[in-house]
Amino acid sequence: MGGTSNRSVERAFKLVDELAENGSGGVSDLAERLDMPVSTVHDYLQALVETGYITVDEKTYQTTTRFLEVGHRQRHRLEVFKAVRDELEDVAAETGEHATLLIEEDDQAVILAVQEGPDAINLFAYPGARMPLHATAPGKAMLAYMPADRVDDIIDRQGLVAVTSRTITDPEVLFEQLESVRQQGYAIDEGERIAGMVCIAAPILDKSDQVRGSICVCGPQSRIDETRRNEIADVIQRAANVTQVNLDYV
Amino acid sequence: MGGTSNRSVERAFKLVDELAENGSGGVSDLAERLDMPVSTVHDYLQALVETGYITVDEKTYQTTTRFLEVGHRQRHRLEVFKAVRDELEDVAAETGEHATLLIEEDDQAVILAVQEGPDAINLFAYPGARMPLHATAPGKAMLAYMPADRVDDIIDRQGLVAVTSRTITDPEVLFEQLESVRQQGYAIDEGERIAGMVCIAAPILDKSDQVRGSICVCGPQSRIDETRRNEIADVIQRAANVTQVNLDYV
DNA sequence: AAAACCCATCCGGCAGAGCCGAAAGCTTTG
DNA sequence: CAAAGCTTTCGGCTCTGCCGGATGGGTTTT
Numbered sequence: 405m406g407g408t409s410n411r412s413v414e415r416a417f418k419l420v421d422e423l424a425e426n427g428s429g430g431v432s433d434l435a436e437r438l439d440m441p442v443s444t445v446h447d448y449l450q451a452l453v454e455t456g457y458i459t460v461d462e463k464t465y466q467t468t469t470r471f472l473e474v475g476h477r478q479r480h481r482l483e484v485f486k487a488v489r490d491e492l493e494d495v496a497a498e499t500g501e502h503a504t505l506l507i508e509e510d511d512q513a514v515i516l517a518v519q520e521g522p523d524a525i526n527l528f529a530y531p532g533a534r535m536p537l538h539a540t541a542p543g544k545a546m547l548a549y550m551p552a553d554r555v556d557d558i559i560d561r562q563g564l565v566a567v568t569s570r571t572i573t574d575p576e577v578l579f580e581q582l583e584s585v586r587q588q589g590y591a592i593d594e595g596e597r598i599a600g601m602v603c604i605a606a607p608i609l610d611k612s613d614q615v616r617g618s619i620c621v622c623g624p625q626s627r628i629d630e631t632r633r634n635e636i637a638d639v640i641q642r643a644a645n646v647t648q649v650n651l652d653y654v
Numbered sequence: 655m656g657g658t659s660n661r662s663v664e665r666a667f668k669l670v671d672e673l674a675e676n677g678s679g680g681v682s683d684l685a686e687r688l689d690m691p692v693s694t695v696h697d698y699l700q701a702l703v704e705t706g707y708i709t710v711d712e713k714t715y716q717t718t719t720r721f722l723e724v725g726h727r728q729r730h731r732l733e734v735f736k737a738v739r740d741e742l743e744d745v746a747a748e749t750g751e752h753a754t755l756l757i758e759e760d761d762q763a764v765i766l767a768v769q770e771g772p773d774a775i776n777l778f779a780y781p782g783a784r785m786p787l788h789a790t791a792p793g794k795a796m797l798a799y800m801p802a803d804r805v806d807d808i809i810d811r812q813g814l815v816a817v818t819s820r821t822i823t824d825p826e827v828l829f830e831q832l833e834s835v836r837q838q839g840y841a842i843d844e845g846e847r848i849a850g851m852v853c854i855a856a857p858i859l860d861k862s863d864q865v866r867g868s869i870c871v872c873g874p875q876s877r878i879d880e881t882r883r884n885e886i887a888d889v890i891q892r893a894a895n896v897t898q899v900n901l902d903y904v
Numbered sequence: 905a906a907a908a909c910c911c912a913t914c915c916g917g918c919a920g921a922g923c924c925g926a927a928a929g930c931t932t933t934g
Numbered sequence: 935c936a937a938a939g940c941t942t943t944c945g946g947c948t949c950t951g952c953c954g955g956a957t958g959g960g961t962t963t964t
Binding site for chain 1: 667670674677678698700701702705706716717718719721722724725726728757764766780781783784
Binding site: 408411412440441442443444447 | 914921922923924925926
């Protein structure tokens with residue numbers, strides 16, 4: 405752990421994180437929350453406001469819409485996003501459940517887009533939401549198509565942390581499942597991340613068989629029985645295939 | 655202009671901006687783009703990666719989905735956003751045009767949400783897009799319900815910059831229009847921001863008559879004649895009223 | 905296969921920038 | 935109107951960000 409990190413950068417983003425996580429606040433309020441000297445926090449907020457990423461109103465600081473903009477632009481640069489867009493809508497319509505697009509980023513699965521019952525009540529599915537790869541259907545779908553040593557590395561770095569009582573924590577079991585994902589063409593998760601929730605996901609591959617993301621459908625266990633699972637699996641696999649074709653045209 | 659700004663913070667975000675604006679890049683690539691020493695850029699990127707807002711893949715740096723997440727969270731903390739959501743969808747459906755929700759931030763109008771023809775081809779309407787208040791219907795709708803001295807301040811700081819040949823550049827004319835906005839209850843812009851584009855917008859007020867945002871419908875001039883304008887104005891005013899009621903329940 | 909080149913990365917000493925205690929302004933509260 | 939609680943300013947000491955140069959891996963050129 406070299407710790408080459410630049411202290412100012414670290415602190416600036418600590419402030420951003422705090423504002424993003426727990427909402428707006430005043431100078432001394434934030435100073436206390438982060439256990440920093442008031443004047444220091446003041447200096448940083450000043451600097452951050454000048455960047456345009458933070459704004460003040462009535463001595464209350466908060467994040468600006470610049471984050472939305474940057475996030476949005478990044479998303480548009482990702483080919484998968486463009487390639488999947490229409491498909492995702494279809495999937496949501498055909499299954500009647502939440503359909504999401506995920507990618508892998510820094511050893512985690514991240515939601516890029518959500519379709520149906522937008523970002524409404526669902527606290528777990530919003531753009532930018534991160535989750536462990538091994539504890540979700542889309543994560544497993546992506547792992548299944550990564551080189552084995554890459555998977556080993558991820559397990560090394562992240563561990564197989566249990567999120568619910570059903571999360572896979574044994575590497576053996578994980579590798580077995582990845583094998584069957586490769587055979588079936590889709591992954592499934594039953595309460596491994598959220599109790600009572602079933603997710604079914606298919607990987608999105610490009611023409612050189614690199615994983616680019618995953619399409620996922622989630623719903624309450626009660627609503628998704630054996631036959632519905634097969635239906636859903638069909639729908640998302642078709643969508644993933646179409647996406648793959650689209651990718652080549654982007 | 656004291657310039658109290660913290661150099662490290664400034665530089666860190668300059669890098670973020672560059673990556674957001676012109677896409678990913680390597681160390682020396684970015685060093686050149688920003689005219690900074692390579693080793694310095696390397697240090698900053700290192701620090702930024704540690705924050706989780708930037709990621710490296712194959713020596714190529716880019717923004718992460720954290721921006722999406724932060725932007726998303728902010729949006730959810732804004733009451734207007736929640737209050738307007740269903741309405742916006744209805745507006746888009748009823749008018750068949752792009753419907754957007756905007757707020758004021760740092761003397762500018764910013765798009766918070768877009769409905770219909772999602773964030774597709776429309777390069778001008780995406781979440782986070784910023785525009786001058788005086789050159790757009792939603793901007794004028796919001797200005798009309800701000801205290802006069804606030805409007806003066808904004809004109810002082812931002813000026814009435816011409817975006818197209820039809821943009822209002824005369825304060826007198828602007829104030830006249832704001833008056834008629836107050837009488838009609840909605841604002842209109844004909845090619846003042848984008849040539850050939852008509853926008854109609856209604857302000858969203860809370861119970862103490864503070865402006866909280868604006869609902870806007872845009873479309874090509876050719877498609878929106880006199881009668882359609884009135885229809886649209888009715889639809890968005892109704893939506894704005896419902897939103898106002900919703901605001902009290904949030 | 906050696907040489908030339910282009911990268912990212914490491915190193916380390918110096919200057920200047922970040923740091924924060926203390927004091928000064930502003931509002932709000934009792 | 936005093937007191938409390940906030941933001942903001944100030945300024946000198948110290949630490950840290952800075953960047954030229956060295957290192958080394960990787961690729962292309964000769």
